[in-house]
Amino acid sequence: MPDTPDAIRTAALRKVYPAPGARRGAEQRPDIVALVGLDLTVGGGEFFGLLGPNGAGKTTTIGILTTRVKPTSGAASVAGADVVTNEVAVRQRIGVVPQRPNPDRSLNVRENLVFHAAYFGVARSVAARRAAALLDQLGIGDRGDAKVDQLSGGQQQRLMIARALIHEPRVIFLDEPTVGLDPQARHALWDILRELHAQGRTIIMTTHYMEEADRLCERLAIMDQGRLLALDTPQQLKTRAPGGTLVELVLDGDATAAASRARELAGVSSAEPQGSVLRVYADRGGELIPALIRTAGLEGRDVRDIHLSPPSLETLFISLTGRKLD
Ligand SMILES: Nc1ncnc2c1ncn2[C@@H]1O[C@H](COP(=O)(O)OP(=O)(O)OP(=O)(O)O)[C@@H](O)[C@H]1O
Ligand SMILES: [Mg+2]
Structure with a gap:
C-alpha cells in the first residue's frame, strides 16, 4: 500500500x-x-467500497472518518490528519455525500454550493465559477436558481455530490449514494463517480448493492455487525466464494433422492434438495448438467428448468454470514 497523504x-x-x-x-x-x-x-486514489447489510456499521465508519461521530476508542486518520485531534484539517480535505440528502432548503441550488465553499474559505467568484461547472457536469446546469424542494430525488443527490466537490477535496465519502435512484439515474451517477476516480481522487463509498460494489470498487471491505469479514478486490473475493458455480435444477417432484445421488458425482462439492429444487455447487457447473439430468432421471425425475449462477459476492456473503445481503 503506497503511503500517500490521501x-x-x-x-x-x-x-x-x-x-x-x-x-x-x-x-x-x-x-x-x-x-x-x-x-x-x-x-x-483508490475507489474503495464498504459493503454490508443494515446495521453493519458502514455509516458509523463514515461518520467517524468525516468527524461527525466520535470514536469510543482506537485511532483514525484521513489524508494524514487525525479525525479527533485535527478535525478542521480533515474537514478541509474531504467531501461528504450523506446517506440522507441534507441541503439547506432555504437556499437555492447555486447558493447551497457557494455558501458551502465560503465555509472552506473559497472566494465567492471562484465558488460561483466552480458551481456553474459542477452543475453542468452533473446534468443540472439549468437548475441553479431552483429551490431545493423543486428538485427530484436524483437531482438532490447530484446537488449533494456538487456540494461535496466544491472545495476540491482529495477524499470523497459517499454513503449509499444510489439508494432510491431509478436505474437511469444510478448509471449516470456511476459514470460521475468513475470520472472523479479517473481524476485521481480517493473515493470511499458504502453500499448494500452487490452489483454496484462489484462494478465500481477496486477494493471492497465486507462488513457485518461491526466487523470486517473480508477485504480484497471484487475479483479475488468472488474466487473465494466456496463451491464454485451454483447449478439449480427444478425437478417435477421432490429432489431429496436425486440430491443423494448427485453428491456421488465427481466435481460436485455439495448437493442439497429444497422441495423440488436441487441445488448443486460444482467447480465446473455447466459441464455437469448432462450428468445431473441423468442422475435425476435415475430417480424418476424430469428436469423442468436449469439455472446457473457463477461465483459472486452474493454467494460469498452467504457463506460468510449464513444470510443473504438484502
Ligand atoms: N446515533 C446512534 N445511536 C444509537 N445507535 C446507533 C446510532 N447510529 C447507529 N446506531 C446503531 O449502530 C449500529 C450500526 O449502525 P450504522 O448506521 O453504522 O449501520 P449501517 O451499516 O450504516 O446500516 P444501514 O445499511 O442501515 O445504513 C446499528 O445497530 C445501529 O442501530
Ligand atoms: Mg448506513
Whole structure:
C-alpha cells in the first residue's frame, strides 16, 4: 500500500452507542457496539467500497472518518490528519455525500454550493465559477436558481455530490449514494463517480448493492455487525466464494433422492434438495448438467428448468454470514 497523504488509516477503531432510552430506574438495555475494532487502510486514489447489510456499521465508519461521530476508542486518520485531534484539517480535505440528502432548503441550488465553499474559505467568484461547472457536469446546469424542494430525488443527490466537490477535496465519502435512484439515474451517477476516480481522487463509498460494489470498487471491505469479514478486490473475493458455480435444477417432484445421488458425482462439492429444487455447487457447473439430468432421471425425475449462477459476492456473503445481503 503506497503511503500517500490521501490514505485512510484506522486502528482498532471502536464505537459504542449508549443503549436507547437509558434512564435511571428504567430497565437497563445493553449498549450498542456498532464497530468492534476496525483496522482499515485505503491508499490514495483508490475507489474503495464498504459493503454490508443494515446495521453493519458502514455509516458509523463514515461518520467517524468525516468527524461527525466520535470514536469510543482506537485511532483514525484521513489524508494524514487525525479525525479527533485535527478535525478542521480533515474537514478541509474531504467531501461528504450523506446517506440522507441534507441541503439547506432555504437556499437555492447555486447558493447551497457557494455558501458551502465560503465555509472552506473559497472566494465567492471562484465558488460561483466552480458551481456553474459542477452543475453542468452533473446534468443540472439549468437548475441553479431552483429551490431545493423543486428538485427530484436524483437531482438532490447530484446537488449533494456538487456540494461535496466544491472545495476540491482529495477524499470523497459517499454513503449509499444510489439508494432510491431509478436505474437511469444510478448509471449516470456511476459514470460521475468513475470520472472523479479517473481524476485521481480517493473515493470511499458504502453500499448494500452487490452489483454496484462489484462494478465500481477496486477494493471492497465486507462488513457485518461491526466487523470486517473480508477485504480484497471484487475479483479475488468472488474466487473465494466456496463451491464454485451454483447449478439449480427444478425437478417435477421432490429432489431429496436425486440430491443423494448427485453428491456421488465427481466435481460436485455439495448437493442439497429444497422441495423440488436441487441445488448443486460444482467447480465446473455447466459441464455437469448432462450428468445431473441423468442422475435425476435415475430417480424418476424430469428436469423442468436449469439455472446457473457463477461465483459472486452474493454467494460469498452467504457463506460468510449464513444470510443473504438484502
Ligand atoms: N446515533 C446512534 N445511536 C444509537 N445507535 C446507533 C446510532 N447510529 C447507529 N446506531 C446503531 O449502530 C449500529 C450500526 O449502525 P450504522 O448506521 O453504522 O449501520 P449501517 O451499516 O450504516 O446500516 P444501514 O445499511 O442501515 O445504513 C446499528 O445497530 C445501529 O442501530
Ligand atoms: Mg448506513
